[in-house]
Amino acid sequence: MKEDEDVRAALAALVAEEPDLPSGADDIERRGMRRRNRRYAVLGALALTPVLAGAVAVGVWPSPAPTQSSALPPASPTAETVDPNAGSQLATGFPLGSAVDAVAVALPSGVTLAELPMDLSWQADGSLGLPLAGGGSLTVKVADGSCSASAPALSGSQATAVADALCTAWRAAGSPPIMPADPSTGEQPDLAAQ
Amino acid sequence: MSETPEDFREYAAARRSALRRTAFLLCGDWHLADDLVQDALAGLFVRWRRVRAGGDVDPYVRRMLVNGYLATHRRKWRREVATAELPDVADGAAEPDGTREVLLRALAGLQPSQRAVVVLRYWEDLSVEQTAAALGCSTGNVKSQASRGLAHLRTALATSGALEGEPV
Structure with a gap:
């Protein structure tokens, strides 16, 4: 006999008057089902929380108002025909650089251009004077849709070749107008005197 | 189901x-x-x-x-609620010896963990190690709690005379 048999017997006596068990185990199973469903619901809520938070964040995030873009007029196809130099400070006439390059390439061997002066520019009649390295100058002219060149150092055919090269460059540029330079500094009005 | x-x-x-x-x-x-x-x-x-x-x-x-x-x-x-006096005390006519009430009162007077130790050790007949595992505590704690709980119950039972061979 165990030394604590008295206590065991007393505990046994306490449960001797056990009332009847609730019938069946259905109540336990129902409770277990509910507990499992609660667990699944909690897990589902935990999984959905970040998704919902992301959806709310996306919904609240400011986006460009679509009405603004729809209010704009549709892009006009005529925009492509607008002068690309429009709004710029660039001259729209025949560029001096293109003319000088065309002439320099067309000059016969032994004849080259000298260093160009700073005030090189088209004249009002469409002519341009270019200094030659061997002395003298070459005058080219674009007027009335035709080109000409004349220089003491050039023969007639050589001058014609230079004129043809100049016209080719002019037409390649789109036959722009010849824009004479602004009045020279000395011809500008003296604003201080005014 | x-x-x-x-x-x-x-x-x-x-x-x-x-x-x-x-x-x-x-x-x-x-x-x-x-x-x-x-x-x-x-x-x-x-x-x-x-x-x-x-x-x-x-x-x-x-x-x-x-x-x-x-x-x-x-x-x-x-x-x-553990109280010194049970709210409904059976009269002598209904329960001649009153041992059951004494024992219930003695159990209610134990600390919850102490009561769990007593029940697992002396009702479920678990070893000290098994009881410690069930309660998540040390074996030393189980031994001391069991000893104090047992002494408390014995005192209560001795007072009621249940340990002197009277019917429980």
Whole structure:
């Protein structure tokens, strides 16, 4: 006999008057089902929380108002025909650089251009004077849709070749107008005197 | 309930009554004991396959039962209140020796963990190690709690004369 048999017997006596068990185990199973469903619901809520938070964040995030873009007029196809130099400070006439390059390439061997002066520019009649390295100058002219060149150092055919090269460059540029330079500094009005 | 495994039904049917008696000794109320057993078995139902695969079903359910009892006791609105005087004291005519009331009062006077130690050690007949595992405490704690709880019960029983061969 165990030394604590008295206590065991007393505990046994306490449960001797056990009332009847609730019938069946259905109540336990129902409770277990509910507990499992609660667990699944909690897990589902935990999984959905970040998704919902992301959806709310996306919904609240400011986006460009679509009405603004729809209010704009549709892009006009005529925009492509607008002068690309429009709004710029660039001259729209025949560029001096293109003319000088065309002439320099067309000059016969032994004849080259000298260093160009700073005030090189088209004249009002469409002519341009270019200094030659061997002395003298070459005058080219674009007027009335035709080109000409004349220089003491050039023969007639050589001058014609230079004129043809100049016209080719002019037409390649789109036959722009010849824009004479602004009045020279000395011809500008003296604003201080005014 | 076709989803319920048949072996769970068999286990619950076989162990429910014993678990109910243990729960009653823990809490002192048959209705609360039914609740505790239902909670423990419902928890077992959710994890039935895993627990059964582990092979330690009884210790698992026992631990859930004790945890449920201790959790109930920790709540401020717990249904059992340990008092020096039981609210309904049986008169001598209804219960001639009064030993049952004395023992219930003595159990109610124990600390919850102490009561759990006494019930597991002297009712479930668990070893010190098994009791420590069920309660999640050290074996030394189980020994000291069992010793003090046993002394408390013996004092109460000796006072009532139940240990002198009187019927319990």
